Structures are given as C-alpha cells and as structure tokens.
Amino acid sequence: MSDPIRFYFQGAVRELHDVAPTRTVLQHLREDLHCTGTKEGCAEGDCGACTVVLGSLEGGELAMKAVNACIAFVPTLDGKALFTVEDVAQADGSLHPVQQALVECHASQCGFCTPGFVMSLWGMYLKQQGRPPSRCQIDDTLSGNLCRCTGYRPIIDAAVRMGELPPVAFDRAALATRLAGLQRSSMAIHEGGGARFFAPRTLAELCQLRAAHPQALLLAGSTDIGLWVTKQLRQIGDIIYLGHVDALKTIHQADGVLEIGAGATLEAAYAALCQQYGEQLGAMWQRFASLPIRQAGTLGGNVANGSPIGDSMPWLIALGAQLVLGSGAGQRVLALEDFYLGYQHKDLQAGEFVQALRVPLARPAVRFRTYKLAKRFDQDISAVCAAFAFELDGDVIKGARIAFGGMAATPRRASRTEAFLTGQAWSAATVKAAMALLADDYTPLSDVRASSAYRMKTAQNLLRRFWFETRREAPLAAGAVNAFEHGEAA
Numbered sequence: 001m002s003d004p005i006r007f008y009f010q011g012a013v014r015e016l017h018d019v020a021p022t023r024t025v026l027q028h029l030r031e032d033l034h035c036t037g038t039k040e041g042c043a044e045g046d047c048g049a050c051t052v053v054l055g056s057l058e059g060g061e062l063a064m065k066a067v068n069a070c071i072a073f074v075p076t077l078d079g080k081a082l083f084t085v086e087d088v089a090q091a092d093g094s095l096h097p098v099q100q101a102l103v104e105c106h107a108s109q110c111g112f113c114t115p116g117f118v119m120s121l122w123g124m125y126l127k128q129q130g131r132p133p134s135r136c137q138i139d140d141t142l143s144g145n146l147c148r149c150t151g152y153r154p155i156i157d158a159a160v161r162m163g164e165l166p167p168v169a170f171d172r173a174a175l176a177t178r179l180a181g182l183q184r185s186s187m188a189i190h191e192g193g194g195a196r197f198f199a200p201r202t203l204a205e206l207c208q209l210r211a212a213h214p215q216a217l218l219l220a221g222s223t224d225i226g227l228w229v230t231k232q233l234r235q236i237g238d239i240i241y242l243g244h245v246d247a248l249k250t251i252h253q254a255d256g257v258l259e260i261g262a263g264a265t266l267e268a269a270y271a272a273l274c275q276q277y278g279e280q281l282g283a284m285w286q287r288f289a290s291l292p293i294r295q296a297g298t299l300g301g302n303v304a305n306g307s308p309i310g311d312s313m314p315w316l317i318a319l320g321a322q323l324v325l326g327s328g329a330g331q332r333v334l335a336l337e338d339f340y341l342g343y344q345h346k347d348l349q350a351g352e353f354v355q356a357l358r359v360p361l362a363r364p365a366v367r368f369r370t371y372k373l374a375k376r377f378d379q380d381i382s383a384v385c386a387a388f389a390f391e392l393d394g395d396v397i398k399g400a401r402i403a404f405g406g407m408a409a410t411p412r413r414a415s416r417t418e419a420f421l422t423g424q425a426w427s428a429a430t431v432k433a434a435m436a437l438l439a440d441d442y443t444p445l446s447d448v449r450a451s452s453a454y455r456m457k458t459a460q461n462l463l464r465r466f467w468f469e470t471r472r473e474a475p476l477a478a479g480a481v482n483a484f485e486h487g488e489a490a
C-alpha cells in the first residue's frame with residue numbers, strides 16, 4: 001500500500017497520491033498547483049530562478065533552507081513545509097521587506113529571475129533574524145541566482161536595504177508544531193508512475209531495503225541525480241531516499257577523527273571541517289557550488305558519485321580520509337583513494353552504501369592547502385582541483401600527500417611525486433624537481449574546460465604556490481594571492 005506524501009503549503013497540509021518519484025517540485029508547483037511565480041530557467045540547479053524555501057525539523061529544531069525546486073523530487077517534501085514567492089507578502093497584502101527593498105532599489109529588470117532572488121533573500125532574512133548581513137553573506141546567499149540583465153548591484157543594495165525596513169516576524173514555533181504532526185516513526189513507501197520511492201527512517205530499515213532492492217537508486221540531495229532526469233531524461237526506477245535517516249546526518253569527533261555521516265549536508269559538513277582546518281578549507285567551502293546546492297547536497301553523495309572533477313575528493317584524499325561502508329553484514333572501512341577503481345567504477349560490494357567519512361583532525365605538523373581553478377569564481381566546475389598535505393619536521397618533509405581532481409579518470413594521488421618528496425628539504429630546488437615529476441603521475445585530457453597543457457601547467461604551479469605559502473621564510477597567508485582563486489595560476 002502506498003503512503004501519501006504530506007507537506008505543509010500555503011496554510012494547509014497537502015496530501016498527494018500516485019506521484020511519480022522523479023516528478024520535480026517545480027513541475028508540481030507550475031503544472032499541478034498553478035503557482036507560476038517560481039520559474040524554470042536552467043532545470044539543473046544553476047540559475048536560481050526556481051528557488052524555494054523548505055522548512056524541516058532537524059533534531060527537533062526548525063530549519064529553513066533555500067533550495068532549487070527544479071531538481072528536487074516531490075516525495076522528498078514529505079514531512080516538510082514548502083514556501084514560494086507567492087507566500088512572502090504579508091497577510092494584509094503589503095510587501096515583505098525583501099520585496100519592498102527590491103522595489104525601492106530598482107532591483108528588477110526583465111523580472112524573470114526576481115522570484116528566485118526574493119526567495120534567496122527571504123531565506124537569509126529569516127536566518128539573520130534582524131541582524132544586518134555582511135557583504136560576504138549577501139554574496140554567498142546570492143551565489144546561486146543568475147541575472148541575465150546584469151542587475152546585481154541594485155539587488156545587493158536591496159539586500160542591505162531590507163534590513164533597514166521595519167521588521168516582519170515569522171512564527172517559527174507555529175510552523176514547528178505543524179511539522180511535528182507530519183513526522184513518521186517508520187519507513188514510508190510512495191508509489192506512482194510505475195516506480196517506488198522508499199523513505200527509511202533508521203539504518204536498520206536502510207540496510208534491509210538495500211539488501212532487498214539492490215538495483216534501487218540511493219538518493220540524498222538530488223543535486224546530481226536530478227539532472228539525470230531533467231537533462232538526460234533517464235528513467236531511474238525505484239529510489240531509496242536517505243534524507244530521513246537521522247543516523248546518517250550525525251557529525252562528531254572520536255579517536256582523532258571527525259566522523260561525518262553520509263547524509264550530512266555539504267553546508268553542515270564544511271562548517272564542521274572548517275572548525276578544524278579554518279581558512280585553508282574556507283575558500284573551498286565558499287566556492288563549492290551555491291548555497292542552495294550546499295544546503296541540499298551531501299558530502300557523502302559527492303564522494304559516492306566520485307566525479308573525476310568533484311571538488312571534495314582531492315582534499316579528503318590528501319588528508320587521509322577513510323570511508324565507512326555500511327550494510328546488513330556490518331561495516332567496512334577503507335581509504336578513500338582505494339574506493340575509486342576507475343571512471344564511475346567503485347569498490348562497493350552488494351548491499352553496501354556509504355555510511356560515513358572519517359577525516360583526521362588537524363595536526364600542527366601538517367601543512368594543508370586545497371585550491372580550485374575554474375573560469376568563474378562562483379558556480380563553476382573545476383578545471384583542476386588540487387590538495388596538498390605535508391608533514392614537516394622543520395624544513396624536512398616527513399610525509400607528503402598530493403591529490404588532484406581533473407587530472408585523471410578518478411581523483412588520484414601523485415604517488416611518484418610523493419615518494420620523491422619524502423625525506424627531502426622543503427626548498428625551491430625540491431619543489432622545482434617535484435613540479436616536473438607531476439608529468440609522470442598524470443596525463444590529463446583536453447576538454448571544454450581546459451586543455452591538457454593548461455591542466456599540467458597549473459597543477460605544477462599550484463604545487464609551487466603551496467611551497468610559497470608553507471615555506472619557513474615569509475610564508476603567504478592561505479588567501480593572500482587572490483589572483484589564483486580566479487584561475488590565474490598559470
């Protein structure tokens with residue numbers, strides 16, 4: 001028997017039956033509910049025209065997050081609240097400060113992207129709770145919203161102005177109470193369109209499902225799988241959704257490692273990791289996709305997907321991260337670099353799923369940096385992603401770990417270069433020789449993002465940059481050479 005999909009929308013609980021598991025929230029809004037304020041621009045989570053805000057209970061607390069409706073599937077709404085641009089105006093019909101600020105600052109031109117900007121700014125307005133946002137917070141909030149009319153300056157002005165207008169309260173307690181009544185204590189199964197959407201609540205249920213339905217697709221944030229549907233038009237069959245398994249969302253320290261559940265969002269995972277690695281990882285956090293993508297996607301999903309140009313794997317590999325693979329038979333732990341056997345080929349046995357990542361805690365002797373090279377600062381896929389973690393004893397390299405994305409069919413270590421560096425003095429001569437050796441470790445390809453020659457040259461120069469930042473004499477701060485962050489490492 002199929003369970004209904006229940007969610008809170010426009011002051012009432014909505015109940016849906018017979019919905020195809022891959023029907024998107026955007027399609028439901030526009031085609032079924034006729035709420036056409038939410039727009040479709042790219043249908044791949046890049047432009048932000050479809051931005052909505054979801055309310056959910058996390059650890060008993062209400063969380064409000066802006067996400068992309070174009071790649072979110074309707075069954076993932078179960079137990080949540082959905083807010084669109086139609087919900088922002090006040091009860092008496094007057095404009096919300098977000099909307100009023102956009103009007104006053106002339107921040108809408110053609111208007112197509114405006115609903116998405118409204119929702120991103122509304123999400124920030126709720127988060128700030130009356131505190132004025134910094135320019136960095138504004139830029140990060142709007143990183144997932146594109147304006148083809150190039151109207152960013154007045155939109156940023158509006159983001160500042162909205163905090164100067166008389167505040168409007170949001171009844172978080174009332175919404176939390178509403179959502180508490182929608183929570184399930186056990187697994188739900190939604191059926192529609194000839195496929196099933198399994199939504200387990202516990203690890204035990206997940207293990208049983210994975211064993212019983214080995215061909216079912218595991219779904220977390222849908223930031224990649226959503227594109228399989230909207231762009232590749234793939235029929236993906238049954239789905240096992242991980243978003244309600246609270247045991248996969250835990251983050252804690254133990255035995256010298258930070259263990260991050262595979263269901264923890266990218267935003268939560270990076271926040272915890274930056275407490276350990278600070279600005280060495282902070283720049284990557286800011287540039288890793290947009291805020292709506294980071295609030296929906298998971299670090300475990302990024303790792304499990306294993307894209308050769310994924311930005312998480314190089315620095316995780318350089319730090320010596322391990323994977324915890326769960327199944328009904330128990331757990332299996334392996335080094336992350338051993339998980340990737342070839343392009344889209346992973347060491348994942350029958351019934352297994354990525355349960356957690358274990359990342360070593362920061363140690364004073366280890367110098368760590370990670371760099372992303374792309375054509376744009378925000379919202380761009382890397383041409384090269386580099387990560388270096390060297391253990392130094394004075395000026396001598398006791399151990400070197402180097403990993404790159406975009407240089408091979410999988411994220412991969414530079415084993416020959418590492419072997420040469422171990423035991424060497426960390427000097428200009430050493431780094432020059434190591435740069436040349438990278439050509440023995442990698443044979444990068446040319447594609448639309450970069451040529452093979454560019455990739456090799458920038459990879460070598462990033463190793464040199466790492467030396468400049470970590471050498472004993474006049475080291476550079478991690479963010480001192482901003483030009484490199486914009487792809488100018490060559």
